[in-house]
Amino acid sequence: MSAPLTAEQRQIRDAVREVCSDYPGEYWRNLDEVQGYPTEFVRALTQGGWLAALIPEQYGGSGLGILEASLIMEAINASGGNAAACHAQMYIMDVVTRRGTEQQKQRFLPALASGHLRLQAFGVTEPTTGSDTTQLRTRAERRGDRYVVHGQKVFTSRLEHSDLMLLLVRTTPIDEVQKRTHGLSILLVDLAEAAGNGIEVRPLRTMINHHTCELFLDGLEVPAANLIGEEGEGFRALLDGLNAERILIAAECIGDGDWFIRKACGYARERVVFARPIGQNQGIQFPLSQAYAHTRAADLMRFRAAGLYDDGQPCGPQANMAKLLAADASWEAANACLQTHGGYGFAADYDVERKFRETRLYQVAPVSTNLILAYIAEKVLGLPRSY
Numbered sequence: 001m002s003a004p005l006t007a008e009q010r011q012i013r014d015a016v017r018e019v020c021s022d023y024p025g026e027y028w029r030n031l032d033e034v035q036g037y038p039t040e041f042v043r044a045l046t047q048g049g050w051l052a053a054l055i056p057e058q059y060g061g062s063g064l065g066i067l068e069a070s071l072i073m074e075a076i077n078a079s080g081g082n083a084a085a086c087h088a089q090m091y092i093m094d095v096v097t098r099r100g101t102e103q104q105k106q107r108f109l110p111a112l113a114s115g116h117l118r119l120q121a122f123g124v125t126e127p128t129t130g131s132d133t134t135q136l137r138t139r140a141e142r143r144g145d146r147y148v149v150h151g152q153k154v155f156t157s158r159l160e161h162s163d164l165m166l167l168l169v170r171t172t173p174i175d176e177v178q179k180r181t182h183g184l185s186i187l188l189v190d191l192a193e194a195a196g197n198g199i200e201v202r203p204l205r206t207m208i209n210h211h212t213c214e215l216f217l218d219g220l221e222v223p224a225a226n227l228i229g230e231e232g233e234g235f236r237a238l239l240d241g242l243n244a245e246r247i248l249i250a251a252e253c254i255g256d257g258d259w260f261i262r263k264a265c266g267y268a269r270e271r272v273v274f275a276r277p278i279g280q281n282q283g284i285q286f287p288l289s290q291a292y293a294h295t296r297a298a299d300l301m302r303f304r305a306a307g308l309y310d311d312g313q314p315c316g317p318q319a320n321m322a323k324l325l326a327a328d329a330s331w332e333a334a335n336a337c338l339q340t341h342g343g344y345g346f347a348a349d350y351d352v353e354r355k356f357r358e359t360r361l362y363q364v365a366p367v368s369t370n371l372i373l374a375y376i377a378e379k380v381l382g383l384p385r386s387y
């Protein structure tokens with residue numbers, strides 16, 4: 001019932017499913033318990049070339065589109081796993097491939113494609129400014145051939161499992177620019193070079209196993225050669241990455257939605273109460289049917305957004321709507337699945353409570369539902385800006 005896939009896309013999905021079959025629910029459950037990182041799983045994906053999907057072939061990747069990349073992420077979540085451990089490499093990659101200089105691409109992309117370097121960390125959110133990204137306070141001052149960075153980030157995920165971090169900083173003070181989106185820049189930080197040199201990382205425990213951190217920057221020096229795109233134009237460069245991010249997160253939510261519905265239907269067929277399967281009751285069926293319909297609708301919007309993106313056309317509204325609809329659908333499916341399982345939905349061994357917590361994130365991050373609604377109101381409906 002999903003949108004039709006080409007033979008090559010089906011092959012990609014099936015091959016990723018095959019990798020995931022070696023990492024069952026028990027693997028993810030055990031990691032969740034100890035807040036561990038799925039190192040073996042990410043290595044297997046890297047070795048299979050799946051995390052290099054968006055890297056052009058000339059740099060050692062497979063040069064696929066965002067649609068194929070989204071099928072990879074979807075397959076991971078649909079298997080019961082969590083693509084959040086490695087999804088950033090996909091969407092950050094796009095900023096480097098679209099905005100990086102030839103020299104930067106030669107320097108980083110082949111090493112990322114082969115797995116010698118990991119690009120999994122994306123430092124945007126700050127404690128004092130939150131969703132109001134253009135107000136961020138981390139500043140970078142150019143001194144000769146380096147930038148010197150001072151500031152603070154929060155919820156910087158996978159930092160301890162990455163070699164590089166894409167960092168959004170302000171290079172021109174906000175009171176010196178005409179538009180608040182101007183004066184921001186993107187730096188690619190080599191985390192091994194940075195260690196002990198003006199950077200302090202503090203793990204931040206959350207309700208899900210997400211390896212997120214607080215980051216304190218006090219005189220961190222970054223070579224000017226690591227500026228991605230033009231100085232002051234970082235927000236524009238970021239927008240390309242954000243549309244990719246929205247589409248990939250939508251795909252993960254669709255994978256989650258399908259996992260919840262499959263799991264719930266399997267249980268509802270087997271579980272007999274009052275001498276009949278609980279799945280025979282419409283009170284159990286209807287929430288699952290509703291969540292299924294919403295998941296398929298979100299899936300279509302994902303295909304629309306990805307198609308536009310891969311054609312190089314504007315896709316902000318579609319990418320945002322895909323993420324909004326998919327995050328709502330996966331949360332609806334999560335609730336229906338938990339309810340279907342009764343008390344067992346809360347038992348860790350069923351994986352429902354873990355996936356329930358994990359999918360809840362997507363109504364808040366990487367962009368909250370309210371901010372997407374405010375964006376649609378302004379950019380699509382032509383209403384006055386509210387944020």
Ligand SMILES: Cc1cc2nc3c(=O)[nH]c(=O)nc-3n(C[C@H](O)[C@H](O)[C@H](O)COP(=O)(O)OP(=O)(O)OC[C@H]3O[C@@H](n4cnc5c(N)ncnc54)[C@H](O)[C@@H]3O)c2cc1C
Pocket residue numbers: 121122123124125126129130131132154155156157158206210212361364365366367368369370371374386387
């Ligand atoms: C597990 C996890 C991992 C994350 N990983 C990363 C990462 O790797 N890199 C990174 O940069 N960030 C990351 N984030 C941060 C995430 O992107 C932010 O939490 C998110 O963008 C919301 O920002 P905030 O938490 O500061 O909320 P706030 O901006 O403080 O918003 C709080 C609430 O108020 C609402 N709100 C705010 N303004 C308005 C308005 N004008 N109208 C209506 N409602 C409004 C929001 O919708 C939200 O519900 C992560 C967060 C989590 C929880």
